[in-house]
Amino acid sequence: MALAAAALLPGCAALAPRPVAVEQRLAALPATGLAGLERPVTIRWNDHLIPWIEAETDRDLAFALGLVHGHLRGAQIALLRLVARGRLSEVAGPFATEVDHALRILDFGRAAPEIERRWPAETRAFVESFVAGLNHATLRAGRPPPEFALLGLRPEPYSTADILAIGRLAGTDVNWLLYFSLLGERGRPDFARLWRRTLEAGASATEPAREAEGGGSAALRALLGGLNRAGSNAVAVAARRSATGGALLASDPHLSLNLPNLWLAVGMRSPSFHAVGLMVPGLPILGLGRNPDLAWGGTNMRAAASDLFDVSRLPPAQITERRVTLRRRLWFSTERTVRLTLHGPIVTDAALVPARPGEAIALRWVGHEPTDEITALLRAARARDGAAFRAAFAGFGVSPQNMVWAARDGRIGRLMAATLPARTGFPDADPVLDAADPAATAPWARLLDARDLPYAEDPPEGVLASANERPEPLGGRAPPPLGLFFSDGDRLERLRALLAARERLSVADLMALQRDTLSPKAARLAAALRRRLEGLAEAAPVAAALDGWDGDYRADSRAALAFELLLGRLVPALLAENGRDGAAGRRGPETQWNFLTTFLLRDLDALPPERRAAVLRQAAAEAARELGRFRDWGDVHRQRVAHWLVNLPLIGGAFVQGDAPVGGSRETPMKTSHGLVQGRHVATFGSMARHVSDLSDPDANWVVLYGGQDGWLGSAAFADQVPLWREGRMIRLPLRPETVAAEFPRVTRLLPAAR
Template sequence: MAGSKGTRPGKALALALLALLPGCGALAPRPAGIDQRLATLPREGLGLAGPVTIRWNEHLVPWIEAGSDADLAYALGLVHGHLRGGQIALLRMVARGRLSEMAGPLARDYDHAIRILGFDRAAPEIERRWPAETRAFMTAFLAGLNKAALEGPRPPEFGLLGLRREAFTTTDLLAIGRLAGTDVNWFSYFSLLAERGKPGFAAAWRRTLEAGANLTPPSPREANLPGLLAGLSRAGSNAVAVAPTHSASGAAMLASDPHLGLSLPNLWLLVGMRSPSFHAVGMMVPGVPIIGLGRNPEVAWGGTNLRAASSDLFDVSHLPQEAFTESETTIRQRFWLGATRRVRMTPLGPVLTDARVVPGRPGETLALRWAGQEPADEITSLLRAARARSGAEFRASFDSFAVSPQNFLYADRAGTIGRLTAAILPARRGFPAAGPVLDGTDPASTGPWSHLLHAGDLPALENPPEGVLASANENPNLWAKEPPPLGYFFSDGDRVARLRALLLARPKLRPEDLAALQRDTLAPKAAVLAAGLLARFDALPGGAPDFLGPLRGWDGDYAAGSRAALVFELVLARLLPGLLPEGSNGRGPETGWNFVTTFLLRDLDALPEPRRAALLRQAAAEAAPLAARYRVWGDVHQLRAAHWLVNLPVLGRAFVLGEMPAGGSRETPMKTGHGLVTGPHEVSFGSMARYVSDLADLDSNWFTLFGGQDGWLGSAAFADQIPLWREGRSIRLPLRPETVAAEFPRVTVLRP
C-alpha cells in the first residue's frame, strides 16, 4: 500500500501530460500558406439565399460582396469563425466564467468572480428588445459562425486547452461584447479597495482625485482578476479628425489607433463588405458583427475610451435580508470535480465581495452597479452607424449605446467633423469625497441610477473653429462646456496636447501626416519633469552626476534610440519609491503618470532640504550602474510578439515569436505602457492597430494590425503585419469595386 501511495503524484503528472498530447499541434504548428488556409474554408451546405463573393488580399483580409444583408451577415460569421475561431472560443470561456474548464481548480475563483459580474446577465432582455433588422443580422451571423466552428478545421490550441467543438449562442456573443466593455475604473477600484481602512487612506484618496490618476492597466499576464480583464477591454486609444480647411485634399480626414493588450491574435479583425444596406471597410471585434472603427462612402469614424465611471460600488451590508436573492452556479473544472458557488443579487447589483479574489473589509458586503447590466444595445447602434450617410445620422445612432463609454469622432464627405459621447451613465451630481464606496441605504447615493443619461444628454462638439479634433482618454472638462460629472480618472492630458500640437503645426495635413502622428513618441511633460529634476540635482553640492547629462535639453522623446529617456526613467524609478507612503506596493495609482506629473516635484520640494538631498543622491547612486549597463531606451523597453498561450505555465515560452526594441511610453501618442523601470521589461499594453481615412477618395483608407488577420497558429497571415506596424506602413482597404478587384486578387465564391 505504501508503494501505491508513493506513485500517485507521478500518475497524476503522467495523466496531465497525456491530456496535453493533443495540444502538440499548437506547440509545433505546421506552416500554412494563404491558399492552404482558404482551401479549408467551409463551402458545402451553406445557409445562403444566393451566391456571395469574397475577395482576399495577400494579408488574408476579406472583402465580402453579398446580394442580401442576411447573406452578408452569414458570410461575416463564417469568416470570423474561420480566421478567429480559437480566439472567439477563448473569449467565450472568459466572458462566461468557464476558465476552469481549461485551467482546472486554479481558475475557479476567477470564474466565480466573472459569474458574479455577469457579462451575460442582460443578454436575454437585450435580445428580446432587438429591432427586427438587428435580430435578422445576428441570426445569420451566428449561423455562419457556427458553420465554421462546428465543421471547419479544429484550431490547434483546442487540444492544449481541452476545448471541444461547441455551438455559439446569442448569449455568448453578447457576453463577449460586454466583456470588451469592461469598465476601466474597475482596475482602480480593486487597487483602492485593498487600501481602504489603512492609515493615510483619506489623504491618498484626496491626492488620487486631484491627480485624476487612473491605475496603469495591469499586464494581461498578471495572475489576478484585473490582469485577466485588462488585455480584453477597450481601455485606451487616440483619435483625431481634420476639417477640410486643414486638409491638403480639401476633404475631411480621420485617424484612430486603439490601445489594447499587445497579444496575438489581435483583438481586431479587418474586413470590407458590401450588400444592399452596407458598404464599408473597417475593424471588427472577433465574434461580434459590428465595425468599431471604419468608413463607408459618406462617413468615417473612430473612437477612444471615455473612461467614464459606468459603475458604482455600494456597501449593502445594512440592506434588509429580503433585498438579497441567491442562486447557485456550478463551475466545471478540468482534471477535477465541479464546484458550486453562490451568486447573490441586490437592487444595487451583484454582491462582488462574495468572490475571494475581490478585496474587502471583514464583514463588509459590496455590490457593483454597472451600466453593462442594463439592456442597452451597442450592436444596433453600431450597425446603424455603419449605414449612416452623414455626421448627423451617425450621431443619432448611439442612444442605446452603454459600454464601454466611448468618445466617438467622425467626419463626413460634406466636411463636417464632430465628437460625441456614447454612454449610459447615472445622473450624478458629483463623486464621493471619502472613497469609492457609496452607502447603499442613502437615497442621495442610489438615486442617480433611477435616471440614466444617454448619448443625447452627454457632451458633443461639432466643427470647432480651429478645424481639428483630438481625443486621447482625457478629462472632458478640457473640451466640453459644463459637462455632467462623468468619472474620477482620466489620462493625464499630455497625449491629447501633443496630438493637438501636431495637428496645428501644419496648415494642410495629409494622410501621411496622420500616420506619422500615430507613431509619435514624444511626451512633453516628461521633458518638463526631467528639467525640474536636473535643476534639483544641479543645486546639490557638487552638482548633478555626469550620467544625467543626456537630460539637458531633452525634449521628452521616447524614441527607441534615446539615451535621455532611459536615464530619466531609471532615475524616476529609484526616486519615486522614496516619496510613496510607507507600505505602498508600488502598483497603486500613485505610480501612474498623472500622479508623477502632479506631485513628483511638489513632493520633492516639500521635504526638508537634508532629506531631499539624501533622496536625490540615493536615487542617482542606484540608477547609475543601470545607466552604465544599458545604452538606450529600446535596450530595456521591449515589445514582445506572442500568442496569448504565452500565459501557460512551463509551455508558454514556446508561443513567443520574438522580442524587439520599442519606442514610446505611458502617455506618448504611440502608447507603449509600462510601470516603474528598473531594467528590461515587456510592453503588454499599447497602440495595437492603426487606421487613417481621407474622405476625398473612396479608396484612401489605410489599416494596420499589430499581428495579422489569421488567428491560426502557423498561418502565413498570423503575424505578417508586424513589420508593417514597426515600419509605419499600412494596408489599403478600398471602397471602389474596381480597386477591390485589382488589390484583392484571390476569389472565393460561396453558394447556397
C-alpha cells in the same frame, strides 16, 4: 505532474505549429453547402488574408462575416466566450477557480435576455445570421484550431446570448481596476489621504497588474484590463485644413499587445452596408472604419459606468442567492455562491476582490442594463452624415466612448456615446456609497445617453482630437459629472500640437502622428529633476543624459532610459518616505503617470533639504549603475511578438516568436504602456491597430494591425503585419469595386445548400 503532461500531448501541434500558407488557409474555409445562406456570396482576399465580402442580402453579409470570424479567429473567440461566461477553469483547471467565481459574479451575460427581447427585427436577423455563420465555421470545418487540443476544448455552438456576453466583456468599465485596487486600501490609516490624492491626480488603473498581487488577482486584472477598450487616440481634420481637400480621420485603439490582435480588418458590401474597417472578433459590428460618406473612430471616455455600494446592512430578503457550478479541467467540479441585490452583484464575495471584514460591496454597472450597442453600431456604419451618425448612438451603453467622425461634405464632429447615471457629483471621501442613502442611489433612477450629452461639430480650429482625457465642454455645453479617473492629458497636448503645426494636414501627417513618441510632460518633469540633481556627484551620469531632453521616447534615446531608470528608483523611495509601500516593482495608483506628474516634485520638495538630497543621491546612484548596463530606451523597453498562450505556466515561453526595441511610453501618442522601470521589460498594452481615412477618395483608407489577420498558429498571416507596423506602413482598404478586384485578387465563392 504526469497527468498534466499527458493532457498536453494532444496539443503538440500548438507547441510546434507547421507553417501554413495563405492558400492552404483559404482552401480550408467551408464554402459550399451553407444552409444559412440565401444567395451566393463572393469573398475577395488580399495577401494579408483581409476579406472583402460582397453579398446580395444583408443576412448573407452577416452569415459570411460570422463564417470569416470563425475561420480566422475561432480559438480567440472561444477564449473570449470562456472569459465572458466565467469558464476559464475548463481549460486552466483549479488555478482559475477564483477568477471564474469573480467572472460569474460580474455576469457579463446578465442583460442578454432583455436586450434580445428589445432588438429591432433587422438587428435580430443580422445577429442570428452572423451566429449561424460563426457556428458553421466552428462545427462544420475540418480540424479545429491547434489551441483546442492543447486546452482541452471541443467545438460547441454559439448563441446570440454568447455574442452579447462577449460584447459586454469588451465594454468592461475601466474604473473597476482602480476601484478593486482601492478596496484593498480602505481601512488603512492613510486611506483618506490616498483617496484625496487619487481624486486630484485623476489616476486610471490601466497599467499592468501589480506583481505583489497573487496570481489570481493579477490574472483578473490582466483579463479586465487587456480585453476592454480602455485607451485610444482619434483625430479628425476638416476639409478646410486638409491638404487633399477632403476631411481626414485617424484612429488607433489601445489594447493588449498579445496576438492574435483584438481587431479584425474587413471590407463589406450588401444592400444596406458598404464599408471597410475593424471588427472585434466574435462581434457583428464595425468598431471603427469608413463608408462612402463618413469615417469614424473612438476613444474610451473613462466615464464611470459603475458605482460601488455598501450593502452590508440590507435585509436578507433584499439579497438573492444562487449556486453556480465551476467545471475544472483535470480536477473535480466545485460550487460557488453568487449573491445579487437591487444595487448589483456583491463583488466582494469573490476572493480576488478585497474587502474589510464583515463588509459586503455591490457593483452597479450600466452593462447590466439592456442598452443596445449592436443596433447603434450597425446604424452608425450606415450613417451618411454627422446628424445620422450621432442619432445612431441613442441607447448605446458600454463602454462609454468619445466617437469622432469626418464626413464627405468636409465636416467633422465628436459625440459622447454612453449611458450613465444622472449624477450631480461624486463622493469626495470614499469610493463606496451607502446603499441606504437615497441621495446615493437616486442617480440610477434616470439614465442619460448620447441624446442628453454634449456634442461638437465643425470647431473653429478645423481639427478635433481625443485621447481619454478629462471631458471638456463640447459645442458650448459643459458635460454633467461623468467620471473621476482620466488620462493625464499628455497625449492630447501632443496631438493638438502636431495638428497645429501645419496649416494643411496630409494623410502622411496623420500616419506620422500615430507613430509619435514624444511626451511633453516627461520633458518638463525631467528638466525639473535635472535641476534638483545639480551638484550631486553620484547623479552626474544621469544628469548628463537628461540634459536638453525633449521628452521623445525614441527607441534609441538614452535620455528616456535615464529618466525612467531614475523614476524607477525615486518613486518607491518617496513612497517609503511617506509611509507607503515602497517595495521595488510595486505597481498601483501611486506609481501611475497621473500621480507622478501631479505629486512627484511636490513630495520631493516637501522633504527637509538634507533628506531630499539623500533620497536623490541614492536614487540617482542606483539609476546610474543601471544606466551603465543598457544602451538606450529600446534596449530595456521591448515589444514582444507572442500568442496569448504565453500566459500559460511552464510552457508559455514556447509561444514567444521574438521581441524588438520599441519607442513610446505610458502617455505618448504611440502608447506602449509600462510600470516603473528597473530593467528590461515588455510592453503588453498600448497602440495595437491603426486606421486612417481620407474622405476625398473612396479608396483612401488604410489599416494595419500589430500581428496579423489570421489566428491560426503557423499561418503565414499570423504575424505578417508586424514588420509593416514597425516600419510605419499600412494596408489599403478601398471601397471602389474595381480597386477591390485589383487589390484583392483571391476569390472564394460561398454557395448555399441545395434546396
